[in-house]
Amino acid sequence: MRCYELGLGLRGAPAPPRQERLSSDPDTAVLAEVLAAAICHSTNWDRLRASVGRAAGDPEWFTAHRLAGLTPAEFQRAFGDGLAADSTFAGRHRLFTETAALVAAGELRLDWLHDAAPRVGGEGGIYDRLGRVPAFGRDPEQKKARILVQELCRTELIDPVDPASIRPAVEYHLIRLYLRTERVLPTRAEDLSKLTTPTTFRAPVIGRVRRAVESAMYFTASAAEISIPHLNQIEWQVGRSYCVRGNPRCSGPADPGKPCDETVLALADGGRCPFADLCAANADGSGLARLVEPQLSSRHDFY
């Protein structure tokens, strides 16, 4: 019911703008999207994309062979301003160079551009192929693979024959948003109270939450009469710019450090959160607004 109500509020949302490519050379742009997605866990997506885009501006340098051999110092110089300087750095360097090496060796083929009819679902589709790559395949909920497919579509680098197979990419901003808007809630009261402070949960528990959010996204998109990638793009922005982890910005404005595109701004009446009139957390003014997404132990590199 909550999915239906919130989905109705999104009806007529303008189509998302075309995303700028990371390189004017299409093959370099695909490689850049793949490598950005491979290391996109727990980081600021805009900064990461900007740093990869800067590096990809030089297609002579930005080749899979060259990138596979980057030392940690070279990786830091090229992409450091897009990455958190924390304990995740070494793991990101490994994922990045491993993925570039697979491309260089031809074990991960990026010929989607040259396929007259790229398919995302089913055996041999893009999700299936990415599932065999460690950076993408370790996550049972395929967050990075799903982000990548959506980015390739937004940049018009691919135009799949099976757009209905494009799946939601569920990450922590969306989980927080779906909890606060009461579209997904734990059934046990003790689990609900644990979600009022950042609490670490085991990966299988978080996997169940992510699958529940995914189902709720399908209900919401159906009520909104928009596609899954369109809904994903809108709600990810609402989650990270309005429904922030600290005090949610129900009355606006959006977090200026995480700007929203015109699709979301068109829905934001007077600069308020697009869900301000429909959201249970805004109406109740206390309990639900304090909920935060469950945390995953830092040894995982896909959330």
Ligand code: SF4
């Ligand atoms: S109204 Fe407030 S609590 Fe609800 S989704 Fe928007 S920012 Fe989050």
